[in-house]
Amino acid sequence: MSKDLILEISNLSKAFGPIQALRDVRFDLRKGEIHAIAGENGAGKSTLMNIIDGILRPDSGEIRFDGKPVEIASPAIAQRLGIGFVHQEIALCPDISVAENIFMATTNISRAPLMNYARLAQKAGDVLARLGDIDPTALVQSLSISQQQLVEIAKALTLDCRVLILDEPTAALTEKEAQILFDIMRKLVKQGISIIYISHRMVEIFDHCDRVSVFRDGQYIATHNVAETTPTEIVHAMVGRVIDKLYPEKQGEDEKTGRVILSVRNLTEQRRFSDVSFDLKQGEILGIGGLIGAGRSEIVKGICKLEGQVTGEVVLNGRSLATSDYQQSIQEGLVYLSEDRKGDGLFLEMSIAENISALSLRQVSSPIGILNDGLETGLAERLGAMLNLKCGHVGEPVSNLSGGNQQKVAIAKLLSVNPKVIFLDEPTRGVDVGAKSEIHRILRDLVRKGVGIVMISSELPELIGVCDRVLVVREGRISGELAGQDMTEENIMYLASVLDRQLEAVE
Amino acid sequence: PSAASAQSKFQCEPGETYIMNVMVSAHPYWVPVYQGFKQAAEAMGCETVFSGTPDYDITKQIASFEQDLVKQPAGILLHPMQSDPFIEPIDRAIDGGVEVVTFAADSPNSKRTAYITSDNLAEAKFAAEEIVKQIGDSAEYAVLENPGQSNHDLRVTALLSYMEEHYPNMKLVGRQASNQDSNAAYRATASMLQANPNLGALWIPEAGSAEGAVAAVLEAKADVLIMHADVTPTTLEHIKAGNIHMALNPNQGMQGFMGFVSLFMAAHSDMFDPFNDYKVSGFNPVQIPYVDNGFSVITKDNADSFDLNAYMEGRDPS
Amino acid sequence: MTQEPKAAVFDDPDRQSQSTNRALNRVKKLFRMRETGLVLIILALFIAMSFASPYFLTWVNMRAMAMAFAVEGIVVVGMTILLISGGIDLSVGSVTALAMVIAGLLFLSGVDPWTASALAILACAAIGAIMGFFVTVVGLHHFIVSLAVMVIARGACLLGTGGRPLGLYTLPPEFKFIGQGSIGVIPVVIIIFLVVVAASDFMLRRTTIFRKVFYTGSNEKAAAYSGIRTKHVVFFTTTLCSALCGVAGIIYMARFGSAQPTFGIGMELNVIAAAVIGGASLSGGTGTILGAILGVILLSVVSSSLALLDVSVYWQDIIRGSILLSAVTIDHYLNKRRR
Amino acid sequence: MTQEPKAAVFDDPDRQSQSTNRALNRVKKLFRMRETGLVLIILALFIAMSFASPYFLTWVNMRAMAMAFAVEGIVVVGMTILLISGGIDLSVGSVTALAMVIAGLLFLSGVDPWTASALAILACAAIGAIMGFFVTVVGLHHFIVSLAVMVIARGACLLGTGGRPLGLYTLPPEFKFIGQGSIGVIPVVIIIFLVVVAASDFMLRRTTIFRKVFYTGSNEKAAAYSGIRTKHVVFFTTTLCSALCGVAGIIYMARFGSAQPTFGIGMELNVIAAAVIGGASLSGGTGTILGAILGVILLSVVSSSLALLDVSVYWQDIIRGSILLSAVTIDHYLNKRRR
Ligand SMILES: Nc1ncnc2c1ncn2[C@@H]1O[C@H](COP(=O)(O)OP(=O)(O)OP(=O)(O)O)[C@@H](O)[C@H]1O
Ligand SMILES: Nc1ncnc2c1ncn2[C@@H]1O[C@H](COP(=O)(O)OP(=O)(O)OP(=O)(O)O)[C@@H](O)[C@H]1O
Ligand SMILES: [Mg+2]
């Protein structure tokens, strides 16, 4: 048995100060399998992967690679063993070209004294061609967050590795890119490479993986063959309770008022999008779908006056808005949740409480602007509990949290104000199933209270499961609208990727 | 000697200490001054301390002066970085029984009893006369300067006004700041030489800039008479080699020596009963408004005597 | 909002343990405070010095030391706030000097000293505003803008005075009182310093306006995405820092009875060092007034001690630098262990 | 999925236009180069100056200007590389002076000047290595470490010389040749400078080793994840910068025939300014040697021009600062527009 194991981990523990992130866990990986890891946010998945990659050192425990005990003291050693890692948090050099980023590890161990940029760009182009449309000579800082995610994946694919770790690679990817990734994964597995795949999307685990291991609260729970288990069982093992309904009830017929909360007319930005018009009605959650780089984020940021030179009209509750910056938008009641939580969503070295109150300092201070610690802690604890935030106390820095828990802080920040319309850009990116359904429920409750919600998501089941109506964006234009029974993955994909407008007529 | 010392009033009590307080305390200028100070003290059986701040920072110098006061010395020979800020501390020292004499820079509105200094005007006048003597009274000359440092400013402005007054045909063609930085002096001199091919003489108020200026003049193969104040080993060598015509060096030893003597006399004023109102008005009878310590003229012939490193061999700098 | 009733369900068990938790957290916080390490180091220096020199622990010496850092401390406050917002200012020395020169020239031309001082502080604030403009509107880096302004302001000092200090012996005594007087045994300078420190410390920790300074410095984009007008914030901190330089300059003028065009050359590094020793980060987002002031005190005590012990001037710099390096190293390890 | 055949349809026309695209991109790149703006500004200054003064565009004046910035330019190279890696060094001035002092003292004690120089450069590299140690192993910030070392190295200069410049007039002519000689019409100093610049520019752009410097400075974490030993990289750039200061110190010594313990005070700001004007970022990851050298040239041409035009010293600082500010502003807008 152990002959076909490439990686065996036993009795491994790791603590961050008082927090026991991993407790006596074990894990094994067969040659040529795709092994999924499931667990709530903060279960210790990324920590385990960081240990395998030599980024973190375990407090105790043994790692055997190819049957031999190894000590992985640095990423360089992990690389030499043949371990490749796509990180949950994107780690690229912003001032460097895409091609150089992709081949950073290769350059590092290269014996050649000189760079060969032409070859680098060409090789990078070849890898990228499989994944999506990205210019290898562009600087990484000019890419959208999903494009950066693709570069991260491309980076791992170029490594000559035996074990490939993918930590939530699809969190920011749309169906199309995810499918491409799965195709590639299958090819790699055929070549004998083993893959560890972390995801909160059950569908992906059940469609593409061979085995699945479940972790909870830093402890190993169980490993199953995917063929012999069900999503319900896995979710149960993960969260320790049964989640009967993944998505909340949709808008009932009787809740349709037809009253328009927000109306957008002919919104245009020179380069990113043009002629965007839609209405957001009271009582509905409006979804926006589309491919990576279609311009969904840009449209929403444009409405909130966060970015770009936007022309067109935005009408809120019958009144045309004359906002010129985001501050004014917030005052009018429009708030935006960014898709890039690390880049522009959070203050990483500041405390959880300070993060949550950033939008609503007035709520946690006296009328003359003196902050009240008690109020601030209270607000954070209340919202944290509501979102099932896993943390020591709300005074610790956000950088200590797991990825999914950081996302919860970002959401809590938005909920702290009383917005009229909330724009959410990939709101459940990296959030576990339990918390996700909690967030969805909260969104639905907000809608019932009269708040307007617009949600961008690249996860089609979520879009379909949560939204009452979906707009699809392609190349900066709204290419169609779907509601009710028409909201299917096929229809959304079709609208998102048809090649030109004439084809639409063929339908 | 102890018996003799008991008889002379020009002797210290055991442990009687005098302090010399300066700014930028690592500057070599103070070294011969302190040697003179110490030699006088030794002759009178007194203790000395060298104090001050390594920084060019008035608050730090005042703090160090106040810390000197904490030790209750008999007197302090002070180089006040700025005159007015020291008025209050000096007055407080004197009211508290610590005598203060200033040197090289003054605090004229304070109660200090004496001021020992080089006569920058005399230096400038001498330099001007020498320049005219060497290149005639209708030629072009230029100066480097260090705006903001008072004694350097004086050396420059005094020369300029002396020339204007006495030799109206002398033409000032360049006036550049080098701020004691030899590379800046090099740059400024090189540019001035370009702009003024007929430049005849260059007056520089200190030696650091002179090093850079010489390099520029030599490189341009220009025939420019260089004169400067103060001296460094390198400018000495240039003097010996004839690249620099002459340097004027204040008599630092005399500054320290006279500084000590006036300080001692102020602290022992009971030996002196002059014909004036000091008893009723309550001031120190030893009042010396101004002592000129003089300056030396360094040329090829006497340059060997001005090697500070040679002078300091076998002497204790502190 | 809808959450409220549900939140209450969560709240109950939490609330019970909260009060004990909070007390515990406070104690922990005190120990975890960045400043504790610095306080210990400074205490150690004090104890060592009081054995080494009988003059050290005297009232007069303490007073002299405090007078030496009090005014610079005001500039450090401004610099710390600016650093927290993600900026830096190299012009503090020249702007402080310029405040003296402007007020001095106005006074000499007949303006009463209070008006002259107010105008000088305003002028400094205007300089800060100009720097803020170049940083926020044009988009240049603080470093290069403030470097240019450092040169320009020094030039203005020289131009205004011809390079010679202005004697302001005629300043009225009630004005000089700011710099030279005492209330009881405590010098006015130190009282002003303490007021500025206490006020800014309180504001920085407790007011919404200054909290935005932290957000902006910690992650400017995230701050913008939280609806904070980050450019206004940076403009404000840049202006505030220069205005505090102006205040410092006026106090120096009152203290010295003169205006010195060459004052404060090289001061910027000292001031930044104090803030950084006290925990401010050069990349913004962190820093405390208390820490920065401890930084100033540390630097000042070291300088004063060396002078008091009659250490040879040729050794002083070496010792000073080494103590600085050791202090930050020890502080670093103390902080690391506590975490 | 279904899109794949369609993707192929996309590919074909793309490929065709690619080659023309690439040629176009190259031209665009040249225009987009950060340095173009600076070159234009310097050219404008040159043209203005050649009208203002007939002496400006003479060979001798150009030579003198080049001599004035060449040696500092070597330090700028080291600083730029260090800045790219995410560091900063305030000690460059004192370390340059220390190189002179060490070499000078060794020479005076009988060591031959070449060995003395080699030892001095080694000593500077060792100082850089110590700074590197405190930054990478201990974990302190470059700013504070190099500030402490700046003070210590200055102290060492004073201690070694008693604060007095060393006269090294007796240096053999073949050694002085480094600083004072010419090969053909071109001064050796300038040749050394050009070699250092060309070599470091080439290495920084083209060698795999120096690319790691960019990766480390751009995102240390990402670089570490790719297996790059980022601490080694930072240690290396810190050491290299100090070693280049050593080289500069030796050249100054040969040039002026003296070792000045007070040399280079305040030099760090000038050097950092040059690098920043040339496009280096204080937060690491960007910067070019070419840009930095253009920065040095800009600063130097301005100083020389003011001297050549005999502008009043009291105005010079104001004009210099204003030109600096305008230049970076213009450069900024030129860069912005090109993007
Ligand atoms: N640097 C750190 N300092 C302190 N605590 C940490 C640190 N990194 C992780 N933790 C804690 O360790 C636990 C496990 O985190 P980890 O990132 O492994 O979770 P995860 O399973 O990957 O979660 P997610 O699905 O949200 O990514 C969490 O409780 C987290 O708060
Ligand atoms: N700052 C920027 N500079 C240049 N191009 C940008 C910038 N931001 C976004 N873009 C480009 O604009 C296009 C639209 O990006 P946007 O982020 O709106 O797409 P999206 O539909 O939200 O997809 P994603 O899933 O990638 O977020 C992309 O091609 C992206 O590369
Ligand atoms: Mg994770």
Ligand SMILES: [Mg+2]
């Ligand atoms: Mg998006």
